[in-house]
Amino acid sequence: MDKKFVLDLNLSDWEVYMKEKSYPKFRALQVFSWYSKGVLDMTKMSNVPQEIKNAIREDFITDSMSIEKHLVSEIDGTQKFVFRLYDGHCVETVLMRYKTGLSICISSQAGCKMGCRFCASAHAGFGRSLTRGEMLGQVLLAGSFAGERIHSVVVMGIGEPFDNYDELIGFLHLANDEKGLNLGARHITVSTCGLVPQMIQFSLIDMQVNLSVSLHAPNDELRKSIMPIANKYSLSELLDACREYEKNTNRRITFEYSLFDGVNDTAECARELCKVLKGIHCHINLIAANEFDGSPFRRSKPGSVRAFQDLLEKNGMTVTLRREMGTDIMAACGQLRRGMQEKKET
Numbered sequence: 001m002d003k004k005f006v007l008d009l010n011l012s013d014w015e016v017y018m019k020e021k022s023y024p025k026f027r028a029l030q031v032f033s034w035y036s037k038g039v040l041d042m043t044k045m046s047n048v049p050q051e052i053k054n055a056i057r058e059d060f061i062t063d064s065m066s067i068e069k070h071l072v073s074e075i076d077g078t079q080k081f082v083f084r085l086y087d088g089h090c091v092e093t094v095l096m097r098y099k100t101g102l103s104i105c106i107s108s109q110a111g112c113k114m115g116c117r118f119c120a121s122a123h124a125g126f127g128r129s130l131t132r133g134e135m136l137g138q139v140l141l142a143g144s145f146a147g148e149r150i151h152s153v154v155v156m157g158i159g160e161p162f163d164n165y166d167e168l169i170g171f172l173h174l175a176n177d178e179k180g181l182n183l184g185a186r187h188i189t190v191s192t193c194g195l196v197p198q199m200i201q202f203s204l205i206d207m208q209v210n211l212s213v214s215l216h217a218p219n220d221e222l223r224k225s226i227m228p229i230a231n232k233y234s235l236s237e238l239l240d241a242c243r244e245y246e247k248n249t250n251r252r253i254t255f256e257y258s259l260f261d262g263v264n265d266t267a268e269c270a271r272e273l274c275k276v277l278k279g280i281h282c283h284i285n286l287i288a289a290n291e292f293d294g295s296p297f298r299r300s301k302p303g304s305v306r307a308f309q310d311l312l313e314k315n316g317m318t319v320t321l322r323r324e325m326g327t328d329i330m331a332a333c334g335q336l337r338r339g340m341q342e343k344k345e346t
């Protein structure tokens with residue numbers, strides 16, 4: 001992208017721009033405030049002179065994101081958006097209602113290179129990484145579409161956020177900016193499949209953002225059969241990075257553990273998991289795995305899920321079972337994009 005997308009700019013970028021164009025400095029805050037409210041339509045920017053709007057249209061990409069598809073679950077009201085980006089790539093965003101308010105799950109890349117075998121996004125291939133503005137755009141546009149302020153953000157949709165590290169950090173600053181969206185860092189969670197160097201780097205940023213790690217297995221052999229990233233970083237390297245994160249941030253880590261029938265849901269796996277996580281200040285989020293055509297795994301039976309959870313709890317672990325939402329609209333990561341891509345290919 002030669003030209004930048006308008007949402008990629010923070011307030012000081014806009015100030016630099018206004019200075020270069022010899023416009024008054026206060027125009028920067030006006031423009032930034034409109035964009036931070038999710039107003040991309042410049043005709044609505046009532047306090048911005050036409051001359052500045054024309055210049056912005058000339059110098060930036062102003063219409064990079066549109067809603068291609070919007071689905072609402074009849075079961076629980078979960079909303080799914082498919083956004084089309086300026087170059088035709090699509091990403092998915094899911095909006096869920098919790099007691100605390102609206103939570104949004106955004107994508108960080110169009111597709112994913114990590115190849116987790118249980119994931120529909122991996123099967124649909126990799127397009128490109130998103131810019132910080134395209135991540136922010138998902139929050140702003142879905143929020144303004146819903147007509148309600150977003151309470152929390154999880155970067156857990158399509159893509160591996162740490163494979164797009166600089167743009168991810170840029171997004172976190174944009175979302176957290178008190179003159180912009182002003183979303184508290186503690187209301188943001190980043191989820192990784194376990195890119196060790198970036199996890200350590202992330203532990204040193206001066207922001208109270210939550211970290212969630214996709215674990216899915218208690219040993220290397222099993223993890224390698226589920227997630228190719230385990231061939232690059234061993235479980236012990238991964239857990240060392242988690243300890244370092246805990247030491248540097250004093251924050252509790254969340255481990256995501258999807259349960260696959262007969263693969264990683266046995267009593268033996270549960271005991272081994274307790275053993276390897278001993279001493280790490282953590283929370284385990286069990287997930288009833290999603291099934292899709294072509295997936296080599298089947299979801300665990302309800303009895304196995306219960307038994308697994310019980311065993312962890314008996315061993316003193318803090319565990320929750322993630323509530324399934326939007327199952328009638330394929331709300332899980334990548335399923336809709338994959339479906340759309342397959343339709344295009346046929």
Ligand code: SF4
Pocket residue numbers: 112113114115116119120121122157158159160193333
């Ligand atoms: S689970 Fe996440 S990291 Fe793994 S392939 Fe899917 S999107 Fe990528």
